[in-house]
Amino acid sequence: MxxxxxxxxxxxxxxxxxxxxxGAAIARLGKRVLMIDLDPQANLTFSFYPAEVWRLxxxxxxxxxxxxxxxxxxxxxxxxxxxxxxxxxxAAEVIAPGGGRLDLLxxxxxxxxxxxxxxxxxxxxxxxxxxxxxxxxxxxLATGLASFDAQPYGARPYDLVVIDCPPHFGVVxxxxxxxxxxxxxxxRPDLLSTLGxxxxxxxxxxxxxxxxRVGELQSGxxxxxxxxxxxVLGVVFxxxxxxxxxxxxxxxxxxxxxxxxxxxxxxxxxxxxxxxxAGTGDAYLPAVLSPDTPYDVACELVDLVEEFLRRLGASGxxxxxxxxxxxxx
Ligand SMILES: Nc1ncnc2c1ncn2[C@@H]1O[C@H](COP(=O)(O)OP(=O)(O)OP(=O)(O)O)[C@@H](O)[C@H]1O
Ligand SMILES: [Mg+2]
Numbered sequence: 001m002x003x004x005x006x007x008x009x010x011x012x013x014x015x016x017x018x019x020x021x022x023g024a025a026i027a028r029l030g031k032r033v034l035m036i037d038l039d040p041q042a043n044l045t046f047s048f049y050p051a052e053v054w055r056l057x058x059x060x061x062x063x064x065x066x067x068x069x070x071x072x073x074x075x076x077x078x079x080x081x082x083x084x085x086x087x088x089x090x091a092a093e094v095i096a097p098g099g100g101r102l103d104l105l106x107x108x109x110x111x112x113x114x115x116x117x118x119x120x121x122x123x124x125x126x127x128x129x130x131x132x133x134x135x136x137x138x139x140x141l142a143t144g145l146a147s148f149d150a151q152p153y154g155a156r157p158y159d160l161v162v163i164d165c166p167p168h169f170g171v172v173x174x175x176x177x178x179x180x181x182x183x184x185x186x187x188r189p190d191l192l193s194t195l196g197x198x199x200x201x202x203x204x205x206x207x208x209x210x211x212x213r214v215g216e217l218q219s220g221x222x223x224x225x226x227x228x229x230x231x232v233l234g235v236v237f238x239x240x241x242x243x244x245x246x247x248x249x250x251x252x253x254x255x256x257x258x259x260x261x262x263x264x265x266x267x268x269x270x271x272x273x274x275x276x277x278a279g280t281g282d283a284y285l286p287a288v289l290s291p292d293t294p295y296d297v298a299c300e301l302v303d304l305v306e307e308f309l310r311r312l313g314a315s316g317x318x319x320x321x322x323x324x325x326x327x328x329x
Contacts, residue, residue: 014238
Protein backbone atom coordinates (compact mmCIF):
# COMPACT_ATOMS: atom_id res chain seq x y z
CA MET A 1 0.00 0.00 0.00
CA UNK A 2 1.51 3.32 -1.10
CA UNK A 3 0.43 6.47 0.67
CA UNK A 4 0.72 9.82 -1.11
CA UNK A 5 -0.11 13.13 0.57
CA UNK A 6 -1.11 15.89 -1.84
CA UNK A 7 -0.15 19.13 -0.17
CA UNK A 8 0.56 22.78 -0.82
CA UNK A 9 0.81 25.86 1.28
CA UNK A 10 -1.22 27.92 -1.11
CA UNK A 11 -4.96 27.45 -1.58
CA UNK A 12 -6.66 26.86 -4.91
CA UNK A 13 -3.69 25.30 -6.70
CA UNK A 14 -5.38 21.99 -7.60
CA UNK A 15 -4.80 19.64 -4.62
CA UNK A 16 -8.38 18.41 -4.60
CA UNK A 17 -8.56 18.16 -8.40
CA UNK A 18 -5.36 16.10 -8.45
CA UNK A 19 -6.48 13.83 -5.61
CA UNK A 20 -9.79 13.03 -7.33
CA UNK A 21 -8.33 12.52 -10.81
CA UNK A 22 -5.27 10.51 -9.81
CA GLY A 23 -7.36 8.37 -7.45
CA ALA A 24 -10.06 7.75 -10.05
CA ALA A 25 -7.62 7.07 -12.90
CA ILE A 26 -5.71 4.47 -10.93
CA ALA A 27 -8.88 2.83 -9.65
CA ARG A 28 -10.03 2.63 -13.25
CA LEU A 29 -6.88 0.69 -14.02
CA GLY A 30 -8.22 -2.02 -11.73
CA LYS A 31 -6.50 -0.93 -8.52
CA ARG A 32 -7.99 -0.38 -5.08
CA VAL A 33 -7.69 3.26 -4.12
CA LEU A 34 -8.70 5.15 -0.99
CA MET A 35 -8.99 8.94 -1.06
CA ILE A 36 -8.87 10.75 2.28
CA ASP A 37 -10.35 14.25 2.53
CA LEU A 38 -8.54 16.06 5.35
CA ASP A 39 -9.78 19.52 4.43
CA PRO A 40 -12.68 21.04 6.42
CA GLN A 41 -13.78 22.74 3.18
CA ALA A 42 -14.66 19.15 2.13
CA ASN A 43 -14.33 19.99 -1.59
CA LEU A 44 -13.15 16.46 -2.42
CA THR A 45 -16.13 14.98 -0.59
CA PHE A 46 -18.56 17.35 -2.34
CA SER A 47 -17.07 16.52 -5.71
CA PHE A 48 -18.37 12.94 -5.20
CA TYR A 49 -21.53 13.53 -3.11
CA PRO A 50 -24.35 16.09 -3.21
CA ALA A 51 -24.39 18.15 0.00
CA GLU A 52 -27.73 16.67 1.13
CA VAL A 53 -26.53 13.07 0.68
CA TRP A 54 -23.33 13.92 2.55
CA ARG A 55 -25.36 15.28 5.46
CA LEU A 56 -27.83 12.40 5.70
CA UNK A 57 -25.68 9.42 4.77
CA UNK A 58 -22.22 10.45 5.91
CA UNK A 59 -22.21 13.26 8.49
CA UNK A 60 -25.35 12.13 10.38
CA UNK A 61 -24.22 8.48 10.23
CA UNK A 62 -20.78 9.43 11.57
CA UNK A 63 -18.99 8.11 8.48
CA UNK A 64 -16.42 10.86 8.18
CA UNK A 65 -12.80 11.35 9.08
CA UNK A 66 -13.95 13.69 11.87
CA UNK A 67 -16.02 10.92 13.46
CA UNK A 68 -13.04 8.58 13.19
CA UNK A 69 -10.67 11.04 14.88
CA UNK A 70 -13.26 11.69 17.60
CA UNK A 71 -13.97 8.02 18.28
CA UNK A 72 -10.46 7.54 19.58
CA UNK A 73 -9.99 7.29 23.35
CA UNK A 74 -6.70 7.99 25.15
CA UNK A 75 -4.44 5.00 25.70
CA UNK A 76 -6.25 2.84 23.13
CA UNK A 77 -5.44 2.20 19.49
CA UNK A 78 -7.67 4.10 17.05
CA UNK A 79 -10.70 2.12 15.77
CA UNK A 80 -10.27 0.52 12.30
CA UNK A 81 -10.69 3.10 9.52
CA UNK A 82 -12.61 0.65 7.32
CA UNK A 83 -15.87 1.31 9.20
CA UNK A 84 -15.75 5.00 8.22
CA UNK A 85 -15.06 4.59 4.51
CA UNK A 86 -17.66 5.01 1.73
CA UNK A 87 -17.76 4.16 -1.98
CA UNK A 88 -19.08 7.09 -4.07
CA UNK A 89 -21.71 5.50 -6.32
CA UNK A 90 -21.38 7.55 -9.54
CA ALA A 91 -17.64 6.88 -9.78
CA ALA A 92 -18.15 3.21 -8.80
CA GLU A 93 -20.43 2.70 -11.80
CA VAL A 94 -17.58 3.63 -14.13
CA ILE A 95 -14.79 1.94 -12.15
CA ALA A 96 -16.27 -1.34 -10.91
CA PRO A 97 -16.50 -3.06 -14.34
CA GLY A 98 -12.67 -2.86 -14.58
CA GLY A 99 -12.28 -4.60 -11.22
CA GLY A 100 -11.02 -1.50 -9.42
CA ARG A 101 -12.41 0.28 -6.40
CA LEU A 102 -12.45 3.96 -5.45
CA ASP A 103 -13.31 4.66 -1.82
CA LEU A 104 -13.48 7.88 0.14
CA LEU A 105 -12.95 8.78 3.75
CA UNK A 106 -15.15 11.86 3.69
CA UNK A 107 -14.44 15.13 5.43
CA UNK A 108 -16.69 17.18 7.66
CA UNK A 109 -17.22 20.94 7.64
CA UNK A 110 -16.41 20.93 11.36
CA UNK A 111 -13.11 19.06 10.95
CA UNK A 112 -11.51 22.23 12.30
CA UNK A 113 -12.68 21.05 15.75
CA UNK A 114 -10.38 18.03 15.41
CA UNK A 115 -7.50 20.33 14.50
CA UNK A 116 -8.16 22.31 17.69
CA UNK A 117 -8.54 19.18 19.86
CA UNK A 118 -5.30 17.68 18.56
CA UNK A 119 -3.46 20.98 18.99
CA UNK A 120 -4.74 21.19 22.57
CA UNK A 121 -3.66 17.58 23.17
CA UNK A 122 -0.15 18.56 22.10
CA UNK A 123 -0.28 21.41 24.58
CA UNK A 124 -0.99 24.28 22.15
CA UNK A 125 0.36 25.60 18.86
CA UNK A 126 3.76 26.43 20.36
CA UNK A 127 3.98 23.11 22.22
CA UNK A 128 7.39 21.87 23.06
CA UNK A 129 8.20 18.78 21.09
CA UNK A 130 8.90 16.74 24.19
CA UNK A 131 5.16 16.65 24.98
CA UNK A 132 4.20 13.15 26.04
CA UNK A 133 1.22 13.08 23.64
CA UNK A 134 3.38 13.78 20.58
CA UNK A 135 3.08 10.35 18.95
CA UNK A 136 -0.46 9.79 20.15
CA UNK A 137 -1.39 12.78 17.93
CA UNK A 138 0.99 12.51 14.99
CA UNK A 139 1.01 8.73 14.62
CA UNK A 140 -2.76 8.38 14.74
CA LEU A 141 -3.51 8.50 11.02
CA ALA A 142 -0.63 6.14 10.24
CA THR A 143 -1.98 3.70 12.82
CA GLY A 144 -5.44 4.02 11.25
CA LEU A 145 -4.05 3.19 7.81
CA ALA A 146 -2.14 0.22 9.21
CA SER A 147 -5.51 -1.18 10.34
CA PHE A 148 -6.31 -1.97 6.68
CA ASP A 149 -3.43 -4.44 6.59
CA ALA A 150 -4.52 -6.02 9.83
CA GLN A 151 -8.09 -6.92 8.93
CA PRO A 152 -9.72 -8.79 6.08
CA TYR A 153 -11.15 -5.88 4.10
CA GLY A 154 -12.38 -7.45 0.90
CA ALA A 155 -9.74 -9.60 -0.73
CA ARG A 156 -6.81 -7.29 -0.05
CA PRO A 157 -5.99 -3.83 1.35
CA TYR A 158 -5.71 -0.73 -0.80
CA ASP A 159 -3.02 -0.44 -3.45
CA LEU A 160 -2.90 3.32 -3.09
CA VAL A 161 -4.05 5.91 -0.58
CA VAL A 162 -4.18 9.57 -1.71
CA ILE A 163 -4.63 12.24 0.95
CA ASP A 164 -6.07 15.67 0.10
CA CYS A 165 -4.52 18.03 2.66
CA PRO A 166 -5.85 21.44 3.73
CA PRO A 167 -3.89 24.50 2.49
CA HIS A 168 -1.86 24.99 5.67
CA PHE A 169 0.62 23.01 7.76
CA GLY A 170 -1.45 22.39 10.89
CA VAL A 171 -1.56 19.28 13.07
CA VAL A 172 -3.80 17.33 10.69
CA UNK A 173 -1.52 18.00 7.68
CA UNK A 174 1.47 16.97 9.79
CA UNK A 175 -0.31 13.74 10.76
CA UNK A 176 -0.76 13.11 7.01
CA UNK A 177 2.97 13.67 6.42
CA UNK A 178 3.70 11.21 9.23
CA UNK A 179 1.40 8.67 7.53
CA UNK A 180 2.65 9.02 3.95
CA UNK A 181 5.66 7.75 2.06
CA UNK A 182 5.41 10.31 -0.76
CA UNK A 183 4.34 13.94 -1.10
CA UNK A 184 2.94 15.38 -4.33
CA UNK A 185 2.91 19.17 -4.61
CA UNK A 186 0.61 20.91 -7.08
CA UNK A 187 1.51 24.49 -8.00
CA ARG A 188 0.28 27.17 -10.35
CA PRO A 189 3.02 28.72 -12.43
CA ASP A 190 3.14 32.01 -10.53
CA LEU A 191 5.49 33.60 -8.03
CA LEU A 192 3.33 33.00 -4.95
CA SER A 193 3.04 29.29 -5.72
CA THR A 194 6.81 29.03 -6.21
CA LEU A 195 7.37 30.66 -2.83
CA GLY A 196 4.68 28.37 -1.39
CA UNK A 197 6.53 25.25 -2.62
CA UNK A 198 9.74 26.39 -0.95
CA UNK A 199 7.92 27.19 2.28
CA UNK A 200 6.04 23.87 2.33
CA UNK A 201 9.15 21.79 1.71
CA UNK A 202 10.97 23.68 4.48
CA UNK A 203 8.09 22.97 6.86
CA UNK A 204 7.98 19.28 5.91
CA UNK A 205 11.75 18.97 6.34
CA UNK A 206 11.64 20.54 9.79
CA UNK A 207 8.69 18.40 10.90
CA UNK A 208 10.35 15.17 9.70
CA UNK A 209 13.55 16.11 11.51
CA UNK A 210 11.61 16.94 14.69
CA UNK A 211 9.55 13.74 14.55
CA UNK A 212 12.62 11.57 14.16
CA ARG A 213 14.43 13.47 16.92
CA VAL A 214 11.49 13.05 19.34
CA GLY A 215 11.44 9.37 18.34
CA GLU A 216 15.07 9.08 19.47
CA LEU A 217 14.44 11.01 22.68
CA GLN A 218 11.33 8.98 23.55
CA SER A 219 12.63 5.62 22.34
CA GLY A 220 12.41 4.26 25.88
CA UNK A 221 8.66 4.97 26.03
CA UNK A 222 7.79 4.51 22.32
CA UNK A 223 10.22 1.89 20.97
CA UNK A 224 8.01 1.06 17.95
CA UNK A 225 7.94 4.55 16.39
CA UNK A 226 9.07 4.37 12.77
CA UNK A 227 11.54 6.91 11.39
CA UNK A 228 9.95 9.16 8.78
CA UNK A 229 11.52 9.53 5.36
CA UNK A 230 8.83 10.75 2.94
CA UNK A 231 10.00 11.41 -0.62
CA VAL A 232 8.88 14.39 -2.65
CA LEU A 233 7.40 12.80 -5.75
CA GLY A 234 7.49 16.14 -7.50
CA VAL A 235 5.76 19.41 -8.27
CA VAL A 236 2.91 19.27 -10.78
CA PHE A 237 2.00 22.45 -12.62
CA UNK A 238 -1.73 22.95 -12.76
CA UNK A 239 -3.93 25.47 -14.58
CA UNK A 240 -1.20 26.21 -17.10
CA UNK A 241 -2.06 28.92 -19.64
CA UNK A 242 -1.44 27.99 -23.28
CA UNK A 243 -0.64 30.33 -26.12
CA UNK A 244 -0.99 28.95 -29.66
CA UNK A 245 -1.18 25.41 -28.30
CA UNK A 246 1.93 25.67 -26.10
CA UNK A 247 2.50 26.67 -22.47
CA UNK A 248 3.51 30.33 -22.28
CA UNK A 249 7.23 31.09 -21.83
CA UNK A 250 6.31 32.45 -18.42
CA UNK A 251 5.99 28.85 -17.24
CA UNK A 252 9.62 28.00 -18.05
CA UNK A 253 10.79 30.64 -15.57
CA UNK A 254 8.76 29.08 -12.75
CA UNK A 255 9.85 25.55 -13.58
CA UNK A 256 13.49 26.73 -13.52
CA UNK A 257 12.96 28.44 -10.15
CA UNK A 258 11.58 25.24 -8.64
CA UNK A 259 14.30 23.09 -10.21
CA UNK A 260 16.88 25.45 -8.66
CA UNK A 261 15.43 24.56 -5.26
CA UNK A 262 16.47 20.98 -6.00
CA UNK A 263 12.85 19.82 -6.24
CA UNK A 264 11.78 17.40 -8.99
CA UNK A 265 9.10 18.73 -11.35
CA UNK A 266 6.70 16.63 -13.41
CA UNK A 267 7.09 16.89 -17.17
CA UNK A 268 3.34 16.43 -17.52
CA UNK A 269 1.17 19.40 -16.65
CA UNK A 270 -2.50 20.24 -16.73
CA UNK A 271 -3.76 23.16 -18.76
CA UNK A 272 -6.27 25.67 -17.53
CA UNK A 273 -9.67 24.42 -18.62
CA UNK A 274 -12.65 25.84 -16.84
CA UNK A 275 -14.95 23.56 -18.83
CA UNK A 276 -13.19 20.37 -17.69
CA UNK A 277 -12.57 21.12 -14.04
CA ALA A 278 -14.68 23.94 -12.71
CA GLY A 279 -17.89 23.15 -14.54
CA THR A 280 -18.43 19.46 -13.67
CA GLY A 281 -19.91 20.01 -10.22
CA ASP A 282 -23.25 18.27 -10.82
CA ALA A 283 -21.90 15.10 -12.44
CA TYR A 284 -20.02 13.89 -9.31
CA LEU A 285 -17.36 12.43 -11.59
CA PRO A 286 -13.77 13.67 -11.85
CA ALA A 287 -12.70 14.86 -15.33
CA VAL A 288 -10.68 11.70 -15.90
CA LEU A 289 -13.87 9.59 -15.73
CA SER A 290 -16.13 12.00 -17.57
CA PRO A 291 -17.04 11.35 -21.20
CA ASP A 292 -17.38 15.13 -21.68
CA THR A 293 -13.72 15.92 -20.99
CA PRO A 294 -12.04 17.37 -24.09
CA TYR A 295 -9.48 15.08 -25.74
CA ASP A 296 -6.45 17.32 -25.09
CA VAL A 297 -7.22 17.55 -21.36
CA ALA A 298 -7.88 13.79 -21.15
CA CYS A 299 -4.47 13.14 -22.78
CA GLU A 300 -2.75 15.42 -20.28
CA LEU A 301 -4.42 13.57 -17.40
CA VAL A 302 -3.31 10.19 -18.78
CA ASP A 303 0.27 11.47 -19.22
CA LEU A 304 0.23 12.78 -15.67
CA VAL A 305 -1.01 9.50 -14.21
CA GLU A 306 1.60 7.54 -16.19
CA GLU A 307 4.33 9.80 -14.85
CA PHE A 308 2.88 9.55 -11.33
CA LEU A 309 3.02 5.75 -11.50
CA ARG A 310 6.56 5.81 -12.91
CA ARG A 311 7.79 8.14 -10.18
CA LEU A 312 6.01 6.11 -7.53
CA GLY A 313 7.69 2.94 -8.73
CA ALA A 314 4.43 1.38 -9.83
CA SER A 315 5.57 -2.13 -8.99
CA GLY A 316 4.10 -1.58 -5.54
CA UNK A 317 0.66 -1.16 -7.14
CA UNK A 318 0.65 -4.69 -8.49
CA UNK A 319 0.96 -5.93 -12.04
CA UNK A 320 -0.69 -4.25 -14.98
CA UNK A 321 0.20 -0.95 -16.58
CA UNK A 322 -1.67 1.92 -18.08
CA UNK A 323 -1.01 0.81 -21.68
CA UNK A 324 -4.49 -0.24 -22.78
CA UNK A 325 -6.16 2.66 -21.19
CA UNK A 326 -5.02 5.31 -23.65
CA UNK A 327 -7.25 3.66 -26.23
CA UNK A 328 -10.31 4.39 -24.10
CA UNK A 329 -10.13 8.17 -24.12
N1 LIG B 1 -6.75 22.83 -14.78
C1 LIG B 1 -7.74 23.60 -14.31
N2 LIG B 1 -8.33 24.54 -15.07
C2 LIG B 1 -9.32 25.33 -14.61
N3 LIG B 1 -9.81 25.26 -13.36
C3 LIG B 1 -9.27 24.35 -12.54
C4 LIG B 1 -8.23 23.46 -12.96
N4 LIG B 1 -7.90 22.64 -11.93
C5 LIG B 1 -8.71 23.00 -10.91
N5 LIG B 1 -9.53 24.01 -11.27
C6 LIG B 1 -10.52 24.71 -10.43
O1 LIG B 1 -9.81 25.60 -9.58
C7 LIG B 1 -10.38 25.62 -8.27
C8 LIG B 1 -9.31 25.21 -7.24
O2 LIG B 1 -8.92 23.84 -7.48
P1 LIG B 1 -8.81 22.81 -6.29
O3 LIG B 1 -10.04 22.89 -5.44
O4 LIG B 1 -8.42 21.51 -6.86
O5 LIG B 1 -7.59 23.46 -5.50
P2 LIG B 1 -7.11 23.18 -4.00
O6 LIG B 1 -5.63 23.37 -4.00
O7 LIG B 1 -7.62 21.89 -3.53
O8 LIG B 1 -7.83 24.35 -3.22
P3 LIG B 1 -7.93 24.52 -1.61
O9 LIG B 1 -6.56 24.93 -1.16
O10 LIG B 1 -8.96 25.60 -1.43
O11 LIG B 1 -8.33 23.20 -1.05
C9 LIG B 1 -11.57 24.67 -8.32
O12 LIG B 1 -12.73 25.41 -8.58
C10 LIG B 1 -11.26 23.76 -9.50
O13 LIG B 1 -12.43 23.25 -10.08
MG1 LIG C 1 -8.83 21.45 -1.88
